[in-house]
Amino acid sequence: MILQRLFAFVLLAVCAALAVMAWPYQAAFSYEPVGPRAYPLLMLGLMSAALLYLLFRPTPIVHSDDEPALDHATLTKIGVCVLLLLVFAATFEPLGFILSSLLIGVPMARLYGGRWLPSVAIIGVMSIALYVLFDRVMDVPLPLGLLDVLEN
């Protein structure tokens, strides 16, 4: 309940900030009666109204039985996982696809309960196979990064 109220409150604040951001949007020249700011403001207004209601009357959250409550250990894991994804995005171009997927793939497999050796083997094979499949076979360009030297 408290989390839901907090969420509604934060989103409400975001709505307000976006509305302030949208206020100066005006077309220099206009041939139409409705400018560029009416629609976003309308949506933000409706959303704020709904969020206000949620803030005062939060609805109960139904948990399915195979979904355990969040404990400290799971939250840490989620934090680590998000961090790994961010590292992946940051190293995608500089290191190249194959190296960056190895870099984050192996720790990620460990995070989900894999052992070292099989994780390294599977992620290694998959990252090279996916590179060949997408870059060479299907024409989806992927960065090579540091492995650039291997080409030609």
Added chain:
Amino acid sequence: MDTLSYLGQGFGVALSPYNLVTALAGTLIGTVVGLLPGLGPINGVALLIPIAFALGLPPESALILLAAVYLGCEYGGRISSILLNIPGEASTVMTTLDGYPMARQGLAGVALSLSAWSSFIGALIATCGMVLFAPLLAKWAIAFGPAEYFVLMVFAIVCLGGMAGDRPLKTFIAALIGLFLSSVGIDANSGVYRFTGDSVHMADGIQFVVLVLGLFSISEILLLLEKTHHGHEAVKATGRMLFNLKEAASVFVVNIRCGLLGFIMGVLPGAGATLASAVAYMTEKRIAGASGTFGKGDKRGLAAPETAIGASCCGALVPMLTLGVPGSGTTAVMIGALTLYNITPGPLLFEQQPDIVWGLIASLFVANIMLVILNIPMIRLFTRILAVPNWALVPVIAIITAIGVYAVHATTFDLFLMIGIGIFGYILRKLDFPLSPILLGFILGGLMEQNLRRALSISNGALDILWASPISLSVWVLTAFMLVLPLLRIWRKRSVQRRVLADA
């Protein structure tokens, strides 16, 4: 008569060797994607959009591929719910109720093939319905002006909330988030940059694929972290693989009934497969009464939700093709794919590009037959895929998702944006918000704003154009009804509770 000749032409397109191979590949990929935890029809279809584009598939083949993947995913979801008792996605929850007990009784193969058969009949009924009604609806929809379209989209959004049952408010908020997000980027009419934060990457708006993969794949990856300790043992599919005639006959009436029901639910925006399967199961349970063994492995209990799912999947394509208004998350993704090809779904599509429309309809027939046939030899292979552990699967899903996002614009900005959206999606999921309304809102948002502004330009700013025509007026009435429906339902539930309290 016209319709039949168009349908013949459609089969000509669908049965060309190239498109047959596409459909086969699509059903196979879809089944595997549907089997894997963490991937459902929405991410499956979304991942394939940039790839289909990169492969240079012509639009009709791309659409056939996506539709085949869609059907395949629904089928794959069924395998994990019957053999593992884990619904692959929300719509197959009802399948587990009787499918898993059947598998436990040693009828796993029969349950699987019977469910494929039911889904096939459902899709067949819906496809027939589509052949009958879609051209009529398209002809009628040509009379729609911008004002009518705007009202129709309001109806679609309100319908989502009205159909969502227990959490209309959250559905409504989710849809509004999507509607708002669609306005990010350059405003096409005035050239004003909206909510871009002066970033070049945002000028084009949020890419649809980035939004879908962030919301569905990344949030799912984070959700799977909570479930790492579980080990699941699949029921071995042994013995008879195919149902016999007697079994098929015993559920035939159920098939017909639930097929019709599923089609209608599929056409209505927002209702979709989840609701259709639930309503079908409940209805059949009530009709069977004491004679049924529902929940303990009744064949009717398996056939009912599966037929409804098959029918509603195809039914959802009707509003998408005729009006350009998606009825479900997956059809919203398909509209996103069509816009990449510069095709605007809508009434004119039937006149201008009959090959695409009728080719798609015909390929639905073909893909459904393929799924029934594939089931028999492939089922052992498919069950082996279920044994892939999460630790090997999740990093690969993360990597493939990144490829899908990178393929759109080749910028790492999109990767960061996807992760941000994914975290937001995860929080929304934890707070019990449904995610697919965000997608529907995102797709409808752009159309809604354009039509509203166009309508008001026509009337020179007078708002009464929005309820001037009889069509828009009647849609408003329907909208009002849909708004009142959840309130009525809540009110009735409360009065029942009060009565129970008074009795006690």
